Amino acid sequence: MSGASARRRAVRGRRPVILVLPAVCALAFLLVPLLGLLVRAPWRTMPERLFSAEVGQALRLSLLCATLATGICLVLGIPLAWLLARAQLPGRGLIRALVTVPLVLPPVVGGVALLLVLGRRGLVGQYAYDWFGVALPFTTAGVVVAEAFVAMPFLVISVEGALRAADTRYEDAAATLGASPWYTFRRVTLPSVLPGVVAGAVLCWARALGEFGATITFAGNFPGKTTTMPLAVYLALETDPDAAIVLSLVLLVVSVGVLVSLRERWMRGPV
């Protein structure tokens, strides 16, 4: 670590102080609250809190739902990104703007919007309920839908950026050599933007893991079915702030662990 940074310093020469100071401030601003969590954590009672059934249940549910939501986002989001980057669509700018709406929408509003469309009396949901007796709210599937709704824009934007930056000459070459469009997409386009896809998927997964507002509004809160870690944290704050800190730390450790392992595996070198 220090050897590498020393080498870099030798190469780059002196860094402008005017940038260093705000950079350090920004870093402190992001890290000090996390340190605060560590300082205030109830270390003595930590083990018994950690191995309670509720924590395990909420953590399992969180990981499962975030992973399923990321899967859905990949299956649906990559084609959408491809459409935005490659297809000659009228009003492409407008579509791109609309795709990013869930990014800026308060998640609670997203949850209400999902209820109004997919709820038991929703625009679409009412038919599913009347014909098949199924309703998404208050189910684990509802959690996945809420997380996917909020997280998909991250993936789409990331993949679309990678596609636009990619060199299309390889695709043209594959096409002239007789590859079908689907084959070209699978064997040429997708591998060339894989780092962008992975980066987007990681962002998407992290966003889904931390999702609170849309989840609690659309899927409700029921232990083992829809109570993900962020919901458990929020409710623990009402009665037992120490428990909330422990839950937050668990979520923090798990997400950092997953992200670091992905980085090791996929993101070596400049992406």
Add this chain to the structure above:
Amino acid sequence: MKTIRTLALTAAALTVTAGLVGCSSDDNSSKPAATGQISGTVTVFAAASLTDTFNQLGHDFEAAHPGVKVVFSYGGSSALAQQINQGAPADVFASAAPANMKQVVDTGEITAPQPTFVSNRLEIAVPKGNPGHISGLADFGKAGSRTALCAEQVPCGAAAKQVFQIAGITPQPVTREQDVKAALTKVTLDEVDAALVYRTDVQAAGDKVEGIDFPESAKAINTYPIAPLAKAPNAAAAAAFVDFIKGDQAKKVFAAAGFDTP
């Protein structure tokens, strides 16, 4: 690391300054001030369920005391209690449960008595027309019914737990909402057949929901205490506001909203 220390010191200095400013009011007379003696801004931290009534009473109070401005901060009682304990510059705290008031009394932020000014009882809220044909508390224990309750961590959930214990019913909700308004929203959107909320919430929802009374509700009355803060920046106005909330004019407003008044 040095920068972090500097930042921490700056933050600490700011906090201390804010604390000193907050403490600079030395007028701790808690006797009701006569009209015209009080001025400035009075900051009231109040439970979210008081939003409608307090907004109205705030206007009435301002009309009775020209030159006084009432500023409200509404939220969950536990969140408000934590904010006050972290040094938020409030003058008055009105909590939806004695437990949250106690959190503030325990840290010495409130030393004055905390009288109950209203109480609230549970009621079953059903969507307009009662499509789920809910008749009483027993419907919450039926498997296959779609009902919403508050989480047991929040006051309305604790009260619900109490009435179910008394009635000997094991509830089977599809969701335990984070606050009473969220539970009510699920009813107004017709996503559940019934929810257990407060009588005032049913009233506030207008004709979108209907309320069903049940006898056990009298066994889980929720009381609201109010008190001025020990370090209130505007102590005179805080005392006057608390007296106003306990007065007859306020009682009329509370009763109209569905609260019980002592």
